[in-house]
Amino acid sequence: MPVYSMTGYATAQSQPADTDLPTPAASATLGLEIRSVNSRFLDLGFRLSDELRPAEPALRELISARVKRGKVEVRAWIEGRGDHALRQPSMAELQKLISVQDQVLAWMPQSRPLSVAEALATLGRSAPVPTGLSDELLALARHAVDEFTASREREGAKLCAMLLDRVAQLRALAAQAQPMVPQLVELQRQRFLERWNEALGAARADAAAQAAQERALSEATAFAIRIDVAEELTRLQAHLDEIERLIGKGGEVGKRLDFFIQELHREANTLGSKSSSLELTRISVDMKVMIEQMREQVQNLE
Numbered sequence: 001m002p003v004y005s006m007t008g009y010a011t012a013q014s015q016p017a018d019t020d021l022p023t024p025a026a027s028a029t030l031g032l033e034i035r036s037v038n039s040r041f042l043d044l045g046f047r048l049s050d051e052l053r054p055a056e057p058a059l060r061e062l063i064s065a066r067v068k069r070g071k072v073e074v075r076a077w078i079e080g081r082g083d084h085a086l087r088q089p090s091m092a093e094l095q096k097l098i099s100v101q102d103q104v105l106a107w108m109p110q111s112r113p114l115s116v117a118e119a120l121a122t123l124g125r126s127a128p129v130p131t132g133l134s135d136e137l138l139a140l141a142r143h144a145v146d147e148f149t150a151s152r153e154r155e156g157a158k159l160c161a162m163l164l165d166r167v168a169q170l171r172a173l174a175a176q177a178q179p180m181v182p183q184l185v186e187l188q189r190q191r192f193l194e195r196w197n198e199a200l201g202a203a204r205a206d207a208a209a210q211a212a213q214e215r216a217l218s219e220a221t222a223f224a225i226r227i228d229v230a231e232e233l234t235r236l237q238a239h240l241d242e243i244e245r246l247i248g249k250g251g252e253v254g255k256r257l258d259f260f261i262q263e264l265h266r267e268a269n270t271l272g273s274k275s276s277s278l279e280l281t282r283i284s285v286d287m288k289v290m291i292e293q294m295r296e297q298v299q300n301l302e
Helices: 050-064 091-107 116-126 131-177 180-202 206-227 230-249 254-273 278-298
Strands: 008-014 029-037 042-048 070-079
Touching: 008 131, 029 131, 042 050, 050 070, 050 131, 091 116, 131 230, 131 254, 131 278, 230 254, 254 278
Parallel strands: 042 070
Antiparallel strands: 008 029, 029 070
């Protein structure tokens, strides 16, 4: 199953051939554009011309069935129809508009009568969408949604390739850090022996030697515990395994991946706080840079 990006774009146009439309309908161009960016939830916004607005519920149902997350903006329009393509209002519509206008003027004498352009615009907004035009718009929307989904899939594949590359680099850094801990523990053991020998040489009484020994042992134990990052490295590897599994599984994995990115950042921070060498500190910093890059990309996945 593919992984989709929340960033996508598609546009489509056609010439409606609906006989219910005023002539010449064939000269009109029906256009639809879909674009999206990342968002925590599905946020659909529509910018439709007045004659297409009644088709919004069908468009909303069509898109929400294919898109689960993201801020999606849909724009649809008709252009190129010219003045001769204006819908001719019926006598009943004109009489109803005049009746409403008379009532408004009776209650609000200071109001002015409607102009011809305002009357046509008002009747145009209240006119139903012709059946043929609605079907044409939905057919165009299906084609645009297919293109939109394909663009999101291509972008998602690129993001997943980048994430897998960073996973491989993080594994390499973890492999570099793994042998450093025993080396540091051994170095501290040598320092402990040196301090222990110095304490024995400088001690004047058994009690003083015993106290020095206990203090040296306590410090060596505390240091070994403090620099032990084996648990952090193990959890980091487990999180990387889970990220690879989720990407391979596909589907709606954005939120799950975001959680594991946070856990990776936690382990990298702990690794840095336990660091007792410049090399281990450098590895921790490099890890956090890569994890931050992953976090920015994961937030674009559905």
